[in-house]
Amino acid sequence: MIARMKELVEQLNHASHAYYVLDRPVMSDKQYDALYDELVSLEEQSHTVLSNSPTQKVQGKVLDGFVKVPHTKPMLSAQKTKQVSDLITFLGDQPGVLSWKLDGLTIVLRYDHGELIQGVTRGDGEVGEDVTENIRMFTNIPLKISETGPLELRGEGVISYQDFEEINEHLDVPYSSARNLAAGTVRQLNTDLAKKRRLHFIAFSLVSAPHAFETISEQFDYLTNLGFTVVEHCTTTSDRLEDDIQKFSPEKFPFPVDGVILSYDDLAYGKSLGMTAHHPNSMIALKWMDETKETKLVDIELHPTRTGRVSLTAVFDPVEIDGAVLRRATLHNVDIMESYQFGLGDTITVYRSNMVIPAIDENKTKSGTYVLPKTCPCCGSDLEIRAVSETRELFCTNPDCPAKQVRKFAHFVSKHGMNIEGLSEQTLEKMIDAGYIHEFADIYTFIPKYRSALEEMDGFGKKSIDNLEAAIEKSRTVRLDKFLTALGIPNIGRASCKVLATSVDGNLDTLCQKIKENYDFTSLKDFGEIMNQSLHQFWQEHESEILHCANHLVFEQMDAPVIMDNPFYGKTIVATGTLKQFTRDSIKEKIEQLGAKAASSVSKKTDYVLAGEKAGSKRTKAEELGIPILTEEEFLQMIQE
Numbered sequence: 001m002i003a004r005m006k007e008l009v010e011q012l013n014h015a016s017h018a019y020y021v022l023d024r025p026v027m028s029d030k031q032y033d034a035l036y037d038e039l040v041s042l043e044e045q046s047h048t049v050l051s052n053s054p055t056q057k058v059q060g061k062v063l064d065g066f067v068k069v070p071h072t073k074p075m076l077s078a079q080k081t082k083q084v085s086d087l088i089t090f091l092g093d094q095p096g097v098l099s100w101k102l103d104g105l106t107i108v109l110r111y112d113h114g115e116l117i118q119g120v121t122r123g124d125g126e127v128g129e130d131v132t133e134n135i136r137m138f139t140n141i142p143l144k145i146s147e148t149g150p151l152e153l154r155g156e157g158v159i160s161y162q163d164f165e166e167i168n169e170h171l172d173v174p175y176s177s178a179r180n181l182a183a184g185t186v187r188q189l190n191t192d193l194a195k196k197r198r199l200h201f202i203a204f205s206l207v208s209a210p211h212a213f214e215t216i217s218e219q220f221d222y223l224t225n226l227g228f229t230v231v232e233h234c235t236t237t238s239d240r241l242e243d244d245i246q247k248f249s250p251e252k253f254p255f256p257v258d259g260v261i262l263s264y265d266d267l268a269y270g271k272s273l274g275m276t277a278h279h280p281n282s283m284i285a286l287k288w289m290d291e292t293k294e295t296k297l298v299d300i301e302l303h304p305t306r307t308g309r310v311s312l313t314a315v316f317d318p319v320e321i322d323g324a325v326l327r328r329a330t331l332h333n334v335d336i337m338e339s340y341q342f343g344l345g346d347t348i349t350v351y352r353s354n355m356v357i358p359a360i361d362e363n364k365t366k367s368g369t370y371v372l373p374k375t376c377p378c379c380g381s382d383l384e385i386r387a388v389s390e391t392r393e394l395f396c397t398n399p400d401c402p403a404k405q406v407r408k409f410a411h412f413v414s415k416h417g418m419n420i421e422g423l424s425e426q427t428l429e430k431m432i433d434a435g436y437i438h439e440f441a442d443i444y445t446f447i448p449k450y451r452s453a454l455e456e457m458d459g460f461g462k463k464s465i466d467n468l469e470a471a472i473e474k475s476r477t478v479r480l481d482k483f484l485t486a487l488g489i490p491n492i493g494r495a496s497c498k499v500l501a502t503s504v505d506g507n508l509d510t511l512c513q514k515i516k517e518n519y520d521f522t523s524l525k526d527f528g529e530i531m532n533q534s535l536h537q538f539w540q541e542h543e544s545e546i547l548h549c550a551n552h553l554v555f556e557q558m559d560a561p562v563i564m565d566n567p568f569y570g571k572t573i574v575a576t577g578t579l580k581q582f583t584r585d586s587i588k589e590k591i592e593q594l595g596a597k598a599a600s601s602v603s604k605k606t607d608y609v610l611a612g613e614k615a616g617s618k619r620t621k622a623e624e625l626g627i628p629i630l631t632e633e634e635f636l637q638m639i640q641e
Contacts, residue, residue: 001046005053008039012054027339030290030351030361066129069118072152073207075106075125077278078261078285084242087262090284091238095265097216098244099233101285102202103256104158105183107135109201111151116143121186134186140601141201142227149210153223155203155231157182160254160600161356163198166493177357178256200255200601204231215265224625229603232617235265245286250355251322252616254600259287290351292361293319293326297346300337300370301328302377302394304403310376310383310394312337314348314360321352329358334372334385334392343367378403402432408488412440416494416585417486418475422468430457440487440549444472477554480506487546491534499524500535506558508550515539567638569595571607574622577615579632594639602627610635 012035015027036054043049078101081087106122119135120128135141138157145151159167164178175181185197206219213219220230232253236244241262250257263283264270270282299315312331319326329350331337340348346365353359372394376383381398396403409428413420420443431437434453436446447454447469454460481501485494492500503524504510514521521532539546573596575587582590587610591598602609602621609615609622609629622629630638 001042002048005039005042005050008035009050009053011035012039013052016054027336066131068127069120069130070127071108075122076275076280078283079279080285080287082287082289084245084286087284087286088238088241091241091262094269096236097233097263097265098236099204099231099261100248100257101259101261102156102158102231103179103258104156105186106154107157107201108152108154111145114144114146114148131186138199138201140229145226147226151209152207153203154205154207155201157186158200158202158255159197167197201229202231203228213267215267216263217265224604227603227605229601259285261285288355291321292349292351293321294347294349295319297342297344297348299344300342302373304376304378304396304401305407308395308404310396316348316350319350322355324352326350326358329360334394341366341368343369376401405432409437411488412486417482418478420475421471439545441552444552476552477556479556479558480508489534489538491531496527496531499527502558506555508555566594572597572599572605573608573610574599574602574606574618575610576618577612579612581632
């Protein structure tokens with residue numbers, strides 16, 4: 001029994017280091033939880049606890065490269081359960097506060113004389129890392145507040161699912177989850193990255209303030225009034241707890257969560273219960289009881305990406321969970337894939353991680369017969385495993401792998417780029433394999449050149465070719481920022497492409513001249529040194545291809561200047577729900593054109609909420625804060641007046 005405990009401690013501590021320090025997990029959350037629960041059970045049976053057991057300490061570590069800062073109070077974890085009945089027993093006849101258990105990086109903020117003076121990570125619970133400069137780059141952390149006395153609060157640094165997917169597209173080695181991307185960004189010794197990755201801070205605890213409070217609810221109201229985004233919460237009692245838990249739907253929440261937290265609302269009562277070395281006795285976390293389904297592993301797909309990294313995806317017989325049909329689950333890296341000991345035909349169980357993301361639970365067969373291919377499924381070149389932040393990733397060694405080219409062109413024609421409907425990855429793959437497309441410019445010439453051959457291809461008729469040609473023709477007229485986005489310049493996303501294009505008034509020749517003169521683009525808003533270097537290097541390597549393609553395009557003028565004479569100028573607007581006349585991107589552009597700020601979360605500083613159909617928690621919060629709520633019709637009418 002002790003030998004097994006030592007083995008579990010070693011495995012769990014290794015996994016914790018990869019997760020908390022490197023932000024590159026080597027096992028799934030469910031795998032970790034299962035091993036952790038086994039260790040707890042063995043400790044109880046043997047009445048023995050090893051000195052380095054993860055059950056006795058907060059997981060994490062202080063990284064080198066940051067100033068070490070002691071916490072004023074220990075940062076502990078929460079005791080956990082998967083049974084709602086445990087929460088009802090825990091609460092008893094006390095009033096409670098129910099809130100999200102956010103899945104990001106815990107951060108401490110300290111203020112004095114009304115100004116932010118320090119931001120600190122959780123670290124090992126006793127000592128954290130000073131990340132103040134990165135914290136200042138968050139989208140919603142107040143740098144100045146009305147409270148002049150010393151103030152300390154805790155919250156979670158998070159990235160929304162939408163931003164996670166968009167940012168991950170531009171990374172050479174993508175992160176496995178939004179939580180790891182948020183944590184990795186905060187811990188970068190590079191404020192430029194923190195600025196452009198749109199991190200949010202959501203407060204969940206007040207540590208100290210110049211004022212005394214009797215309840216957590218009062219503390220949350222206080223923080224909201226100071227301008228902080230406070231975790232979504234509600235007061236509850238044991239008789240209505242089950243119904244209140246049902247109100248927390250992770251599928252509708254934009255940020256990653258892995259459960260809910262229940263705390264005693266009465267601060268004095270909670271404090272009187274004390275704490276262990278691992279958790280305070282005043283709160284308990286309910287982690288989702290994931291519904292799992294059994295199925296058969298059919299395949300492991302390998303997909304080379306634009307950067308050469310090969311993504312690994314488990315394919316299994318379809319199963320339905322929580323109304324969603326699951327067929328695939330990302331395996332993230334070689335370490336995680338090998339931990340399952342796969343063999344094709346194995347019986348596996350799958351679930352929706354955080355009730356959202358398809359994931360593998362366990363492999364019941366563990367045949368271990370699957371062997372990673374030695375060659376790229378696309379080009380036949382050698383595959384190799386490379387160490388990336390102490391985890392292992394699979395890469396294609398061929399710089400000219402056609403799959404890389406397919407991803408490159410798919411990005412070029414995507415909605416946020418040239419927006420060419422009909423040029424799917426499958427179609428692009430056919431065109432590349434046939435030798436019709438070698439560079440971006442070929443997209444604008446291959447149909448007239450190869451029309452007769454195209455009409456003989458499977459899946460291509462005269463009508464479909466005409467439709468595709470019309471979509472290509474439509475894309476010839478484009479704004480410069482869209483073209484730059486389509487090029488896929490490393491480290492430069494859509495927002496930065498717009499800043500870049502605006503700085504040259506949408507003129508490609510002017511941009512080329514500035515690059516030729518080695519212009520320092522760090523002078524632009526939110527444009528850092530790494531972005532500056534990436535732009536110059538990319539242009540040096542691809543200028544001829546860029547200009548060749550540009551010869552087939554007509555560049556539109558950039559957006560009209562900001563309209564100052566309107567009721568929204570200088571205001572903060574949050575758009576939520578489904579709008580009839582606007583997409584998510586176009587309403588953001590419209591709000592910015594009006595000289596307003598398009599925010600993603602509702603706070604006391606929000607001036608208006610534009611609510612479309614199926615507006616959810618953001619509308620509810622606006623109602624609670626008394627923020628004006630506009631229909632789409634009212635919004636348009638106010639613009640026209």
